[in-house]
Structures are given as C-alpha cells and as structure tokens.
Amino acid sequence: MVKELGVAYYGNVFPDHARIDLEEMARHGCNSVLIAMSEYDWEVWRKNIMKIAHIAKEEFNFNVYLNFWSWGGIFGGEAPSFFLHKNTDFRQVKSISNKRGTHDKVAAVCFNTSEFKNYLFKAIKNVCKYEFIDGFFWDEPHFYYLPKSAISFTCRCDTCQKLFKQEYNREMPVKLDNDVIKFKENSIIKFLKDLSLKIKEISPSKKIIVCLNPPPLESGISDWDNFVYSLKDVIDVFASDPYWLLFGKSLNYVEKFTEKTVSIAKKYGINSQLWCLGFLVQRKKELELKEAIKIFDKYNVDSIFTWCFRGAEGMSLSCSNPKKVWDVIGDVYNELKRKYHL
Numbered sequence: 001m002v003k004e005l006g007v008a009y010y011g012n013v014f015p016d017h018a019r020i021d022l023e024e025m026a027r028h029g030c031n032s033v034l035i036a037m038s039e040y041d042w043e044v045w046r047k048n049i050m051k052i053a054h055i056a057k058e059e060f061n062f063n064v065y066l067n068f069w070s071w072g073g074i075f076g077g078e079a080p081s082f083f084l085h086k087n088t089d090f091r092q093v094k095s096i097s098n099k100r101g102t103h104d105k106v107a108a109v110c111f112n113t114s115e116f117k118n119y120l121f122k123a124i125k126n127v128c129k130y131e132f133i134d135g136f137f138w139d140e141p142h143f144y145y146l147p148k149s150a151i152s153f154t155c156r157c158d159t160c161q162k163l164f165k166q167e168y169n170r171e172m173p174v175k176l177d178n179d180v181i182k183f184k185e186n187s188i189i190k191f192l193k194d195l196s197l198k199i200k201e202i203s204p205s206k207k208i209i210v211c212l213n214p215p216p217l218e219s220g221i222s223d224w225d226n227f228v229y230s231l232k233d234v235i236d237v238f239a240s241d242p243y244w245l246l247f248g249k250s251l252n253y254v255e256k257f258t259e260k261t262v263s264i265a266k267k268y269g270i271n272s273q274l275w276c277l278g279f280l281v282q283r284k285k286e287l288e289l290k291e292a293i294k295i296f297d298k299y300n301v302d303s304i305f306t307w308c309f310r311g312a313e314g315m316s317l318s319c320s321n322p323k324k325v326w327d328v329i330g331d332v333y334n335e336l337k338r339k340y341h342l
C-alpha cells in the first residue's frame with residue numbers, strides 16, 4: 001500500500017517562496033518532499049534550507065527527507081562539490097593513464113577517503129539535531145561513470161591499492177577482474193554502512209533510504225540482493241529509479257526493476273520506494289508517467305517519489321513540456337491519495 005507521494009525539491013532557497021511551492025505540491029497530491037541539498041546549499045544557505053524543511057513539516061505535515069545531493073560527485077546529481085574543489089588529492093584515480101599520463105583523476109571522491117567521510121559525518125551530526133527532518137536519502141551512490149568503451153576503471157588510488165593488497169594479498173590489477181568488482185562493491189557498502197550507523201547512533205528514529213540506479217548505468221553495485229542484505233540492519237527503505245525514457249526503454253523495464261526492488265525489500269523486511277522520471281521527458285511521452293506510477297502501485301510499493309518538482313522547468317534537465325508532466329503527476333498522485341486515504 002502506498003503511504004508516501006513526494007517529489008524532489010531544489011533550486012530555491014527562500015522560505016516564503018518555498019511555502020508557495022509546498023502548497024502547489026500538496027495540490028498535486030504530495031504528502032512528502034525530498035530536499036536535494038548540494039554542498040553549496042549546505043555551506044552557504046544552510047539556515048534557509050532548514051527553514052524550508054521546517055515549513056514542510058510544521059505547516060504541511062509532510063514527511064521530510066534530506067538528500068546530500070551530488071556530494072563528492074559520488075551521489076546522483078548535477079551540483080558541483082566544494083570538497084572536490086578543495087581536495088583534488090582525494091579524487092578517484094583511473095587504473096590506466098591516457099597516452100600523456102594526464103587526467104588520471106576524475107571528478108568524484110574515492111569512497112575510501114576518510115577525510116570525505118568525516119566531512120559527511122560533521123554534516124550528518126548537525127542535521128540530526130533537527131527533529132523536523134524525518135530521514136536521509138543515499139542517492140545513487142556510484143563510482144565515477146566512465147564511458148562503456150573505457151578499458152580503465154576507478155578507483156586505483158594509493159589508498160585503494162593498499163586496501164586491496166591487504167584484502168586479496170596481491171597487487172591491485174589495472175584491468176577489472178572479479179576481485180576488483182567485489183572490492184568496489186564492498187567499498188560502497190562499507191561507506192554507506194558507516195554513514196548510516198552514525199545516524200542511527202545519534203538519532204535512531206531517523207529513516208535511512210538508499211536508492212540504486214539500475215543498469216545500463218554502472219554504479220559499481222551489481223548484486224542488489226547482497227547489497228541490501230549487507231545494509232539491512234541500518235537502512236529502512238530500499239529504492240530504485242528505473243528512468244526508462246533516458247535509456248530508450250519501454251515500461252517493461254520499469255516493471256522489471258519495480259518487481260526486483262519490492263521483492264528484495266520485502267525479503268529483508270524493509271520498505272520499498274520507486275522513483276518516477278519527471279525530467280528530460282520527451283513530448284508526447286508524458287502519459288507514460290501515469291503508467292509507470294500505476295506499475296509501482298500494482299507491486300504494492302510503500303513510497304513513490306518523482307524527480308523533480310514541476311518537471312524540472314527551466315533547468316538543463318527540463319522536460320519538453322514540464323507543465324504537462326507536472327499535471328500528469330498531479331492527476332495520478334491525487335488518484336492514489338484518494339485510493340489510500342492519504
């Protein structure tokens with residue numbers, strides 16, 4: 001049974017404007033919001049972002065989640081990272097240099113960097129103080145997306161080489177093999193486990209959601225079952241975002257990953273969440289969004305979200321007809337709202 005209907009929200013930092021937007025979300029059937037907070041928002045606009053979250057909870061009674069949007073370049077999103085800007089030494093390193101031996105580093109922090117983890121711990125500790133934040137969202141944690149044709153992988157930085165050698169008793173190879181695949185997977189799991197444990201230690205009632213992006217994007221996590229099994233004691237919700245139109249896929253793709261997400265979540269006794277595409281939607285494809293959300297409902301998902309508010313109107317990721325997308329979302333959300341008395 002669907003209990004939550006929400007959207008991702010970002011790009012505005014003024015609480016009075018946010019109030020108008022939250023009213024609009026409520027009219028579109030939402031009872032939840034995910035605030036996508038970039039490092040820039042955190043460093044520069046923190047006070048106002050927290051005021052917006054407070055309004056969403058106090059005035060609209062929304063479930064309010066916080067997303068460390070694009071932090072370190074290892075979570076999903078377009079926002080740049082202060083941490084990477086200031087700490088180029090902690091970037092992921094490609095296993096094979098290009099011909100000139102340059103550009104080995106990519107714009108994403110290594111998962112095994114304790115400095116980055118401490119940077120996040122500090123922010124987590126601060127956010128945990130706010131009672132109106134219901135939970136945290138680990139958004140598409142992934143190693144840097146290299147092109148499919150790349151013979152290189154990331155990360156083969158000094159720290160990763162050292163850790164790999166300790167674990168496998170051999171040098172880390174420059175070409176991907178099964179040990180490297182496992183090592184990368186475990187690096188992401190360990191990273192998320194440490195962050196989640198920190199939250200549960202400070203504020204056990206805060207929910208933790210982790211969202212994996214399905215293939216063809218290569219996050220570094222191929223075994224979803226083992227991933228959720230490894231984190232089941234520290235996370236509350238398993239999510240995925242089968243954005244079919246981005247990859248020229250049909251709704252069968254949505255159904256396949258909805259079934260997979262819900263069944264793995266159920267297997268490990270946690271809730272499920274599915275994300276509907278609400279950006280870069282091409283003209284005349286808008287009604288497919290309704291079908292995708294109906295598929296989520298058919299599989300009894302607990303929570304449905306759409307990325308993002310108003311069909312990404314005005315953004316580089318805008319839908320061809322953002323207003324139509326937003327209206328379609330509003331119609332189907334309001335149908336579900338009535339169906340489940342939300």
Ligand SMILES: [Zn+2]
Nearest residue numbers: 110155157160
């Ligand atoms: Zn590394």
